[in-house]
Amino acid sequence: MDFRLSSDNYAIRETVQQFLDKEVRPYVRGWEQGNIFPKEIYRKMGAMGLLGSTFPEKYGGSELGFLNLTLIVEEVSRAHEALGSAFNMNSMTCPYTVLNWGSEDQRKTYVPEWIAGTKIGFFGLTEPDGGTDVLGGMTSTAILEGDHYVLRGAKQFITLGTVADVGLIFCKTDRERGHDGVSAFLVETDRPGFTASLIATRVLGESWPTSAIFLDNVTVPIDHLVGAEGQGFQIAMNALDYGRLVVGARCVGIGQAALDEMTQYSQERHAFGQPIGKFQQIQAHIANTAVEIEAARLMIYRLAMTLERSGTSQPRLSSQAKYYAAEVAYRAAERAFEIFGGYAVTDDYPIARHLNTAALLRTGEGSANLQRVLIAEDILGYRSSDRYRVEQKFPLWRAHDE
Ligand SMILES: Cc1cc2nc3c(=O)[nH]c(=O)nc-3n(C[C@H](O)[C@H](O)[C@H](O)COP(=O)(O)OP(=O)(O)OC[C@H]3O[C@@H](n4cnc5c(N)ncnc54)[C@H](O)[C@@H]3O)c2cc1C
Missing domain, CATH: 1.10.540.10 (Acyl-CoA dehydrogenase/oxidase, N-terminal domain)
Incomplete structure (x- = not known):
């Protein structure tokens, strides 16, 4: 290795x-x-x-x-x-x-x-009543009428929904069929009946808009169905496995930013006649943060390398790496918050932003609780977290000298 x-x-x-x-x-x-x-x-x-x-x-x-x-x-x-x-x-x-x-x-x-980057995408899975329990809470429908589907329902917390051009929407095509009753569709945001409204949030602001989407009899041609009818749940789970690599890498970046900030501040801020970096409790925060980020980084790199070499999705590794990286980013931001004292909340420093974003990324692409459930059930032998492992039809990995 x-x-x-x-x-x-x-x-x-x-x-x-x-x-x-x-x-x-x-x-x-x-x-x-x-x-x-x-x-x-x-x-x-x-x-x-x-x-x-x-x-x-x-x-x-x-x-x-x-x-x-x-x-x-x-x-x-x-x-x-x-x-x-x-x-x-x-x-x-x-x-x-x-x-x-x-x-x-x-x-x-x-x-x-x-x-x-000429068209902005969005991923429309979550609904007002279905986040973690996305299947149980999904009420949006897509009904085939002749050569097109008619989409009705609502989506919630859709990143970039208000600025997107075209993305994916998951709806039930058959309410009776559970996992096999969901389908995936490509939907342009300028289709009649499609509206996206910004969810009011001081935490994110509009430079990172999250939205509610309303589908009021939105018509899409039959060729906008992705995969086969009924494959939507599997498609969504597969997409999230890959999304977790990105969320994990984002968390490593945010954790590193928090470490950069706390290191610099600890050298500049003085108390009791010396830089606060001289206090052992501050040093412990810096040391623990640095080591945890390095560990999270290695987990993300391992996931990336395995994806690159295996040719299949890696649900187990994705879940573990995303979970750990998000926890580490959150702890890093929390420690930075403490080290910055009152200045953490001022707009002069990005510390509150790090903390908010890390908290959100613990929830996005599968909450921390959900990841713990997936990981523990796998270890206990109840359900394999690799049960949705999927072959990459197109090798996305680079050639390696094996
Ligand atoms: C900033 C942001 C961006 C997002 N972007 C998108 C997007 O682009 N597309 C999209 O489709 N979704 C998006 N989401 C939605 C996100 O995936 C959901 O918020 C997430 O799945 C959790 O769903 P929920 O918020 O409805 O919480 P709930 O599912 O209601 O969960 C509430 C709490 O209960 C816990 N819980 C639920 N079930 C269990 C269980 N079985 N065991 C233990 N604990 C449980 C959860 O962990 C959580 O702590 C985004 C969310 C945020 C915050």
């Missing part, structure tokens, strides 16, 4: 850091305070090949691989948490789902636009 990054990995990371220093860091505060969603950054990241890292060139991808994707997502999230969500939507859940489950026409039409 070789834990070293390659010179390619370092070069990509450096390119991303330079891009972030020039195009992102100077503007983050302005975007947040002005409630601005920075759409043009998507295009720039797309043009650099960052969003298409795990996709074949044939569909506009840059074929950089999963490990490079995690390095990119980590750096981007370290610079601006909100921008990390771009990778969930535009470089993983949406394009991956269409690549692996969609028709060739769907692949050619949608994948290149998402990974170029």
Whole structure:
């Protein structure tokens, strides 16, 4: 087992850091305070090949691989948490789902636009009454009428719903069939009857909009069905497995940002005649945070490498890595909050933002409780967390010297 990054990995990371220093860091505060969603950054990241890292060139991808994707997502999230969500939507859940489950026409039409950042994606699974229990709480329906489906219902907490162009919506096509009664659809946001409204939240603001979506007799042609009718639940679970890699990498980036901030502050802030970094309790926070982030990073890298080499999804590893990385990011932000004292809540520092985002990422793509259930049931032998393991139809991994 070789834990070293390659010179390619370092070069990509450096390119991303330079891009972030020039195009992102100077503007983050302005975007947040002005409630601005920075759409043009998507295009720039797309043009650099960052969003298409795990996709074949044939569909506009840059074929950089999963490990490079995690390095990119980590750096981007370290610079601006909100921008990390771009990778969930535009470089993983949406394009991956269409690549692996969609028709060739769907692949050619949608994948290149998402990974170029010219169209913003969204992933519409959660409903007002169905988050963790998404199947039990799903009331939205898609009824086949002639050559089109009619979608009715509502979705909740849909990231980027108000700024998106086209994304995925999961609805019941057969209420009686449980898991096999859900189907996945491509839905353009300008279709009559589709509305997305911003969910009021001071925590996220509009630079990272989350929305409620209403489907009032939205009509989509039959060719907008992704995969077969009834495959939607399996498709959604598969997408979340890949999404968890991205969320995990985002958490490592946020944890690292919190560590960067607390380290600098501990050297600058003085109390009792010395920098607070000289106090052992502050040092313990810094040491524990640094080690935990390194451990989370290794779990995410292992997941990325396994995805790169195995050719199948990795539900067990995804669940464990996402769970741990989110807990670590949260603890890092909590410790930073303590170290910053009263200044943690001021707009001069991003500490409260780190804490809020880490808390949210513990919930997104499967809550911490759900991950604990999946992990424990697997260990206890009740249900394998790898039960939704799926083969990647298109190898998304890079060639390795085995
Ligand atoms: C910022 C943000 C962005 C999001 N983006 C998207 C998106 O783009 N697309 C999308 O489809 N969804 C999105 N979500 C929704 C997210 O996936 C859900 O919030 C999550 O699945 C939890 O659902 P819930 O909020 O309804 O909580 P609930 O499911 O109501 O859970 C409430 C609490 O009960 C616990 N709980 C529930 N069931 C169990 C159980 N069996 N055992 C133990 N504890 C349990 C949960 O862990 C949680 O602590 C987003 C959420 C947030 C906060």
